[in-house]
Amino acid sequence: MSNAVKKSGVKKVVLAYSGGLDTSAIIPWLKETYDDCEIVAFCADVGQGEEELVGLTEKALASGASECHIVDLKEEFVADYIYPTIATGAIYEGTYLLGTSMARPIIAKAQVEVARKVGADAVCHGCTGKGNDQVRFEGCFAALAPDLKVIAPWREWEMRSREDLLDYLAERNIKTSASATKIYSRDANAWHISHEGGELEDPWNEPSKGVWTMTVAPEDAPNEPEYVSLAIKNGRVTHVNDEALSPYAALMTLNDIAGKHGVGRIDITENRLVGMKSRGCYETPGGTVMFAGLRAIEELVLDKTSRTWREQIAGQMSHLVYDGRWFTPLCKSLIAASESLAESVNGDVVIKLYKGQATAVKKRSPNSLYSESFATFGEDDVYDQKHAEGFIRLYSLASRIRALNTK
Amino acid sequence: MSNAVKKSGVKKVVLAYSGGLDTSAIIPWLKETYDDCEIVAFCADVGQGEEELVGLTEKALASGASECHIVDLKEEFVADYIYPTIATGAIYEGTYLLGTSMARPIIAKAQVEVARKVGADAVCHGCTGKGNDQVRFEGCFAALAPDLKVIAPWREWEMRSREDLLDYLAERNIKTSASATKIYSRDANAWHISHEGGELEDPWNEPSKGVWTMTVAPEDAPNEPEYVSLAIKNGRVTHVNDEALSPYAALMTLNDIAGKHGVGRIDITENRLVGMKSRGCYETPGGTVMFAGLRAIEELVLDKTSRTWREQIAGQMSHLVYDGRWFTPLCKSLIAASESLAESVNGDVVIKLYKGQATAVKKRSPNSLYSESFATFGEDDVYDQKHAEGFIRLYSLASRIRALNTK
Amino acid sequence: MSNAVKKSGVKKVVLAYSGGLDTSAIIPWLKETYDDCEIVAFCADVGQGEEELVGLTEKALASGASECHIVDLKEEFVADYIYPTIATGAIYEGTYLLGTSMARPIIAKAQVEVARKVGADAVCHGCTGKGNDQVRFEGCFAALAPDLKVIAPWREWEMRSREDLLDYLAERNIKTSASATKIYSRDANAWHISHEGGELEDPWNEPSKGVWTMTVAPEDAPNEPEYVSLAIKNGRVTHVNDEALSPYAALMTLNDIAGKHGVGRIDITENRLVGMKSRGCYETPGGTVMFAGLRAIEELVLDKTSRTWREQIAGQMSHLVYDGRWFTPLCKSLIAASESLAESVNGDVVIKLYKGQATAVKKRSPNSLYSESFATFGEDDVYDQKHAEGFIRLYSLASRIRALNTK
């Protein structure tokens, strides 16, 4: 590799850098491959955890980067990416709460902003050539900065394994703390952590205990349920257990509470955008509670046709977010539709957490369409039971005519 | 009431009869109101339980019916109504597994068949004027027998409470074992039981323990998980724990196993077809396991576009079934679409039951589109990682052009 | 009728009054039926034509109304009801441009406003009991003024024909210019005119020439085509033939031009909301041209997924508007989604009018995604033909895997 002809035309690259083995190898590889271009490391803090950020700048510089930009996106991630998505009710293929997907656009946008600031002519990511993330990143780059060259080393170089990468670094005397064996491939942010690989590659294997990191096993969760209350305004959680919290702080608090009860584990074999299926396990403890809370208020405030429409928005949004099409007119339109509906998603919910389950057990809303007197057996001013006959006759009129005409 | 002018034009009525307080009062009321018409009691056995059928004929005759027809529909219910519905993935408003809704068409159809056999000119049901079931029954009657008169006593008489009914029977010296107080209104069949009323009328109340009857509380479920295996063929469960079972027997077996683990409880505030909201609790233990099993196999066999389409069918079907439009061309079309997709829904699933949760932990299928070698990191014959670049470029081309044109 | 017991509880009614036979009879009928209540006539000017408004106040007062309010809603109708609807692309059942449907909400809203101003306790309309308009009006009243009593004489009185109405007025010595025979039932506004009845009641009859009023027959249209240019901004026509025009003026101008060329005739057998089918002929000359113009610009500016979404909004909106659900959260959400997309619907279109057809023959837009160099055969910077291979491989990967796995 190192003796390949140097490619020209790239002077400064902003690399989405995590400090892991892959992106550590990418820095020297970029320099060797692209004619000693300058490398600016960039790391988005989307809540993946302090331990992933400590010493990162030093590591990047030691690997050959000229600068390292760590950008705090935690509040913006929850407020402007997660909430607009979960307000729609989007769940990919009925199960996946889109944790990795939602993070990609905000990271790509911040990476482009760094590229503009430092005058870079290229951006680079460490995604493999078989996954969704390459499409998400590059789809966002195309929308935001079509003039920037995109470098995807995993599609370009010949290395194919951790061993290859370790050898590559060893040849260059670059130290790494990475080990040759790493069972699971993981991606973490404030909303979730994903796990792939190892025994999970066979869907006939039950995930082992070692897979999970954000939640305890339901079997190890407390034997007593815990109740958590959410106050919700315009489809967003404003208070947890009566304490006003920022979007990010609310999510962190809920992650903590729900994780203790084993809430939010998912195991799915999903259709990747690039055409093949993959199996992943995801943990979204706090998000699962938020989701349950929003849906519970919707039960009170959305009428039948509005709710059906909300589900259609959800279906569209789940694919849009999964497919990385965030910076598109379609996304704006879906969010506009969803935020309009969310104007009435206000109220309080109490959620019971127990052994892996989050169940909304109490719900109330100032916008509630529910009314005891309307629903129950007796008379009321609004609904005369005799009206039902007329309703039924007209509602079933087409069936009646069909039956009469085909007699 | 009893001194009202007798209505004429009805000679023989087939009454959907349960033996409960309501339908017990309906028999004398019909005779008094409709000029001594003959009453044929009809009861559909859809798996609501032996105890509801014992002594039913005697009771009906004692109340004044001339005949009582109990029709065993248990296997047909599961095979021809439940399976076509759950194959679509239909869940009403994201939560309700349509237990009561699915039973109405088969009951209405059998009731019409009895009406034809005995030469009746009317059918009668005991549904209230505020609920969905009146619409479902009468929608089916309109489609199957538009010539039959439909009598809905609750919309016609002035009685509005259990006390009214008890007084009415007492006036006529008709004995009943019914008590004046009954907290919950319930409907049961092989698939589920529903509960309404009592403290449930306020969605801010958590359901009390006394609500539930088919499942134990998760807190009272065994501390050890149990695994159950399903074999699935064309979207239908053929074996439970390797034992070949009829559709009804499979459901009963799963109800038993899952109920012990507290699986299948639902608490929803839903939009009724007649325009108001109501709050109900539902238990669907076996059905929840079946549902999880079907969806798990689908994860392996449906591609992205097929799965999206299946969700659209599900959305349509959920409203169609809920709204009682079973005997319509739309229903036939939805089922045709769904059964076509279900041809590949074959395989085995292992489901873990624990403290209220049913989780598919192992899945395999002869029609699986999943392949370890395609999904994982390394090379394979089918997928060249370099292909991804072209895919991404075309996939994001509209975004790129938009960005370039609006620069 | 006249000797019926007077109903009480209504003191002042605002009647949607047209001056036609029906609403002329309603005035005395209301007084006789509702205990000498006061009648306030209300007429919405939605562009139905000067001749329908001349002398209307005098007529209303002569018939017994105490006041007559004529409210000019023409510009508001086009700007706030028509444009939000056509921006979505809504066409009911593939054909009907919703002319009558769109007018109902604005009329109902203005009627409620008059009711509030004059302190009325009831509103009244002259719609029959078999049509859609009763549902639309009363649906809007329910949303805007649930406290107002709604009186629908056609569902209440026994009269069933024009003869009945003429007799009723003659008995009371109220003069009318209405004749006993009127072949077609019509409804007109700025957007369209509808025709029902007469020979149209048999869908096997071709509409006769006498049906149509806003357009000439294509056979009688000029033998030379005419071209009209539209400038469009955010999904609204701002200029016609380079002249800046208000929304209403633009529509009037286009009605004039397109009507001369026989453009905008529709003949449909449609599903009414109340369950039966009806056959109607509609003329929407200017609207047809506007619609063609908007769609033409969309061809240039909406990408594939955005356009598909716009069609889903259209489908929803077509039913919502037809069904009279304008004042609902669903409507607000659909409009929000649509207006978001319409931000890029800007440009110029030239439309050829000839013998009943309106064809967009020239289109351009500052937001166009079309580019000659991208579309054509040769090379360009954005699209490398070799990218197509990768795209195709991934795009068809699920098919390939399915075929390989089922070999």
Added chain:
Amino acid sequence: MSNAVKKSGVKKVVLAYSGGLDTSAIIPWLKETYDDCEIVAFCADVGQGEEELVGLTEKALASGASECHIVDLKEEFVADYIYPTIATGAIYEGTYLLGTSMARPIIAKAQVEVARKVGADAVCHGCTGKGNDQVRFEGCFAALAPDLKVIAPWREWEMRSREDLLDYLAERNIKTSASATKIYSRDANAWHISHEGGELEDPWNEPSKGVWTMTVAPEDAPNEPEYVSLAIKNGRVTHVNDEALSPYAALMTLNDIAGKHGVGRIDITENRLVGMKSRGCYETPGGTVMFAGLRAIEELVLDKTSRTWREQIAGQMSHLVYDGRWFTPLCKSLIAASESLAESVNGDVVIKLYKGQATAVKKRSPNSLYSESFATFGEDDVYDQKHAEGFIRLYSLASRIRALNTK
């Protein structure tokens, strides 16, 4: 080019051959490029016209093919590809009747069958690297014969223009009647002809008269309208003007009649599957009449919910066919859904053809849900106008409750 290193691994190629300039050049190019592989020419007769087939075999052999297979697919094309598509109502982006798209799967399938018969190891097509057809062909190949190598010369060779091709043939002394200038790129079959290129490349140009070939200009069409009657059974035309005709014969007859009246011209700027927009003009004379006939019968027989569902199937099918996903489970499911609905699409339609328009003016059906007595003003047995009040009350109940609750 000719001195490139020969590629190995291909022994026998089946080429989709038209006799035009492109595929004439492909034959020698394949031999030179793929190590003297054997070339089997294949031509699908999908109704593109006799003149394109005359002398084709001779030409293919003269160009270096070893065999030439011309397969008559005309009846199968109409019966098994066109009818299932148009029964769904599929129209791409509101305008395009999918003429080219529908032909690709049947051609690909027949090509694979020839490949199997002659023992080929590769298939080849002459589609460019910027269009949809490459994706359609290769998507079908992936589904039907994933083992066959696919060769797409336009993505592989360096030639980019007609001049390049003519030079290439001249260098090899291969004669061709093709000229250097050809304004429009065209594709024809029984259903339609498409035109691209020339002045059409600018959407601000009106198509010139020379574009069109299957239809006369509306201005040149007869001054008298012509009426054509269709008998329709299960969504398929069985008789034209009372004459029983095979599917293909019916289409040919209608092409002839409708073409004379200038019916079926379309001018669209569409979103290609590969991401860019292109502008095309299409002529579908007979198909436009068939389409109008099917939709007219549907007006009589589909109820509101069924018709809405049919539109959703149409939307899905329009993309599926355009995108070349014919041989997929989704396609089977859509067709199953559509054919179920089409069981009631039976009846007669009379269509008026005049100056470019095809208008259904008379419709009748044994499955009609329309009934004069139900639709009109007067009383009937099925519909009591008083029922409307109850319907409206329940239909607008959610609005009423919302208004009351938010007062």
